[in-house]
Amino acid sequence: MAGEEEPFVGLMIAAVVCSCTVVPWLLSLLATMISQPRKRKVLLQRETAAATTGDSLTTLSKPFGDREIREFRVMMANVVMSPSWVQMWIGGIMSLFGGQINVYTKVVDWARREAKQRLREQVAEAGFDEVVNIRIETTVMSRNKGGKDKTAGVEILVYGTAIKY
Amino acid sequence: MQPTAAQNMIFSNTETIPGMTITQSLGVVSGSTVRAKNVFKDIGAAFKNIAGGEIKAYTELLQESRNEALFRMLNDAAARGANAVVNVRFATSSVAGGAAELLAYGTAVVAQ
Numbered sequence: 306m307a308g309e310e311e312p313f314v315g316l317m318i319a320a321v322v323c324s325c326t327v328v329p330w331l332l333s334l335l336a337t338m339i340s341q342p343r344k345r346k347v348l349l350q351r352e353t354a355a356a357t358t359g360d361s362l363t364t365l366s367k368p369f370g371d372r373e374i375r376e377f378r379v380m381m382a383n384v385v386m387s388p389s390w391v392q393m394w395i396g397g398i399m400s401l402f403g404g405q406i407n408v409y410t411k412v413v414d415w416a417r418r419e420a421k422q423r424l425r426e427q428v429a430e431a432g433f434d435e436v437v438n439i440r441i442e443t444t445v446m447s448r449n450k451g452g453k454d455k456t457a458g459v460e461i462l463v464y465g466t467a468i469k470y
Numbered sequence: 471m472q473p474t475a476a477q478n479m480i481f482s483n484t485e486t487i488p489g490m491t492i493t494q495s496l497g498v499v500s501g502s503t504v505r506a507k508n509v510f511k512d513i514g515a516a517f518k519n520i521a522g523g524e525i526k527a528y529t530e531l532l533q534e535s536r537n538e539a540l541f542r543m544l545n546d547a548a549a550r551g552a553n554a555v556v557n558v559r560f561a562t563s564s565v566a567g568g569a570a571e572l573l574a575y576g577t578a579v580v581a582q
Contacts, residue, residue, distance in 0.1 A: 419524070444562040460562065
């Protein structure tokens with residue numbers, strides 16, 4: 306009996322070890338290759354849909370012209386993005402050589418575009434015409450070094466004064 | 471939770487308030503809050519981290535905290551007898567691992 310159970314137990318252990326080591330990496334690879342580009346594509350569609358009427362965001366402190374402003378409100382949009390395990394791994398290797406680290410550039414750029422797009426949508430939904438004096442703030446949410454917490458990410462905040470003519 | 475004084479406060483991140491003139495400046499006001507990540511949300515975030523992309527739990531956490539910092543700033547301004555805050559800026563810094571400080575600051579003014 307014991308001899309028959311042994312390979313089974315070995316298989317169980319192998320399965321547990323596999324699911325703890327290989328499976329997350331596989332999932333990470335899949336997400337990096339498939340789901341992330343798909344999400345970026347959706348974002349691009351939202352951006353192009355919004356861009357038909359011109360960008361409503363501006364870093365100028367006042368809108369062009371002398372139109373009367375009827376209503377204004379400070380509005381903000383934020384997003385926390387994190388690179389996947391695979392991206393962090395590639396990034397770690399690339400940072401040995403220096404130069405541009407494309408995997409990280411992609412994630413930060415994606416986060417910034419997403420935050421800006423959210424502000425545009427939020428503002429349009431609330432019925433405002435334009436957002437002046439926008440500021441973009443970036444915060445690195447560092448890993449807790451030495452701790453169990455392994456999450457890393459970057460927070461992008463976009464805020465400005467939405468105005469209605 | 472929010473006192474009425476802060477609710478009626480006008481604030482803008484531009485230097486002037488459209489349609490109003492600033493008559494008096496009452497100095498810099500600020501409000502801050504330090505938030506740590508939630509242990510339970512962290513488990514979800516750690517899993518989300520495998521795939522990368524947006525971590526919604528943190529997005530919401532930071533948004534809530536930032537609103538609170540904003541209200542603290544507005545309360546500060548109300549306590550000084552201001553009716554508006556101009557040039558509002560937000561700043562964030564991560565203090566220790568897992569904790570972030572969110573700061574909102576601006577200039578309290580009397581506007582008419």
